[in-house]
Amino acid sequence: xxxxxxxxADGRGTIRREIYGHFSExxxxxxxxxxxxxxxxPIPNTRGFRNFVIxxxxxxxxxxxxxxxxxxxxxYDWRDGIGPRAxxxxxxxxxxxxxxxxxxxxxxxxxxxxxxxxxxxxxxLAGNITSLTPMDMRDWMxxxxxxxxxxxxxxxxxxxxxxxxxxxxxxxxxxxNWGGGGNMTPEMYAREYARYATICDSVNVGGARFxxxxxxxxxxxxxxxxxxxxxxxxxxLWGLSFHYYCGSAGDPIAFTHEEWDRLIAQAGRMEELIExxxxxxxxxxxxxxxxxxxxxxxxxxxxxxxxxxxYNLFEQQSTMRDAVVTALTLNIFNNxxxxxxxxxxxxxxxxxxCLFLTGPNPGEELVTPTYHVFDLFKRHQGARHIHTAGxxxxxxxxxxxxxxxxxxxxxxxxxxxxxxxxxxxxxxxxGARARLTHLTAEPHAHNTFEAPETVSPGAPxxxxxxxxxxxxxxxxxxxxxxxxxx
Ligand code: AHR
Numbered sequence: 001x002x003x004x005x006x007x008x009a010d011g012r013g014t015i016r017r018e019i020y021g022h023f024s025e026x027x028x029x030x031x032x033x034x035x036x037x038x039x040x041x042p043i044p045n046t047r048g049f050r051n052f053v054i055x056x057x058x059x060x061x062x063x064x065x066x067x068x069x070x071x072x073x074x075x076y077d078w079r080d081g082i083g084p085r086a087x088x089x090x091x092x093x094x095x096x097x098x099x100x101x102x103x104x105x106x107x108x109x110x111x112x113x114x115x116x117x118x119x120x121x122x123x124x125l126a127g128n129i130t131s132l133t134p135m136d137m138r139d140w141m142x143x144x145x146x147x148x149x150x151x152x153x154x155x156x157x158x159x160x161x162x163x164x165x166x167x168x169x170x171x172x173x174x175x176x177n178w179g180g181g182g183n184m185t186p187e188m189y190a191r192e193y194a195r196y197a198t199i200c201d202s203v204n205v206g207g208a209r210f211x212x213x214x215x216x217x218x219x220x221x222x223x224x225x226x227x228x229x230x231x232x233x234x235x236x237l238w239g240l241s242f243h244y245y246c247g248s249a250g251d252p253i254a255f256t257h258e259e260w261d262r263l264i265a266q267a268g269r270m271e272e273l274i275e276x277x278x279x280x281x282x283x284x285x286x287x288x289x290x291x292x293x294x295x296x297x298x299x300x301x302x303x304x305x306x307x308x309x310x311y312n313l314f315e316q317q318s319t320m321r322d323a324v325v326t327a328l329t330l331n332i333f334n335n336x337x338x339x340x341x342x343x344x345x346x347x348x349x350x351x352x353x354c355l356f357l358t359g360p361n362p363g364e365e366l367v368t369p370t371y372h373v374f375d376l377f378k379r380h381q382g383a384r385h386i387h388t389a390g391x392x393x394x395x396x397x398x399x400x401x402x403x404x405x406x407x408x409x410x411x412x413x414x415x416x417x418x419x420x421x422x423x424x425x426x427x428x429x430x431g432a433r434a435r436l437t438h439l440t441a442e443p444h445a446h447n448t449f450e451a452p453e454t455v456s457p458g459a460p461x462x463x464x465x466x467x468x469x470x471x472x473x474x475x476x477x478x479x480x481x482x483x484x485x486x
Pocket of ligand 1: 025069071072175347352
């Protein structure tokens, strides 16, 4: 029996809602045939966006959605995506060499922010700093959020259908500028960052928050060198990102026990990454003014396992293994909520580690096991973190309290061994009853258009709280949520 104890006094503060963020890029089938089907489609839609996705996405309380890339952002001109849709240009985009699909620009700033408003997600726009100028990015900000009637750009926005500001608070300055975003050194990027952030800040009328492009996974040197260069001038900087994908662990569906263990171990390194990047940042920012933003994370499996069989670039199936990686990662973010301010799972639909898979025909749409994890974890958003003492290496656990309900989420990292838990509390009042919900299926289980409910949460089970203790089992390879009324 594993004995886990809730200790509120050792909690790390508020779990920011933005930790539960998402990412949608103009790539493969994320928008085309995924989120976006067009107003004339036989697939039920609202102003061109698929109703199934709107409804299910809204149901998990998405706090933020990043757009339009990713690498795509570094060749994107926002002006291509405004004005009458029929006359928008078709462009060769960043991903053209990979899939030979041109960008139609049917979805641009207005459509994207409309999707955000329909689903409740705050828009997070990534600016192009590799092939556009600081003034172009400043203009995009002015276009989005300057009060109606005051400037030519805000008038243009009104003429294009949105008199009210679009409410974009999060602005990324570039993407992966160590690679596809210009092959820069950290020093080169820090100087570019300062130019763009300084110019964009001059039009900052709505509390915009600037996020700098950070390292690729374990490149702590990037963080160190960027922060050193940035601290010489201190251009406005709200957050510094890093990206971390795990993968290289066999077939997305037909993996072995050993490959399960390998992927779980890789995913667990998120904790080390957060601590090491945070330590590098604190050398130059001891007051911790700059926040960590993990604006791309997820599992990157080999291509071709999704319904389109490889047509949609990077599309992949998701099994219980990916659900456990999701829960492990979100628990790590919760347990580092004093350091991580935002994170964005990559990507939302028909792509890496996605929540939705869709096909070209009406009815071909499903939520993945990963979606269900976000649903099970949503009560952590904005909650007060509670430390969990005594967690064994085979479990990943986090806990929080909001509105009188304590939520504990656990992932069993074992491929084939259940774990029994006795939960007690040091300083959190526990009411008389608890409710347990399992997301459990055999490790390779996944959802298909023919069997979309293969992996879905079971009915909640009522559990007694006896002598301040709750006993429950976390099945092998599962994700479990326990809710206790205080
Ligand atoms: O998510 C797919 C790609 O992965 C993104 O465009 C890029 O930022 C990262 O390398």
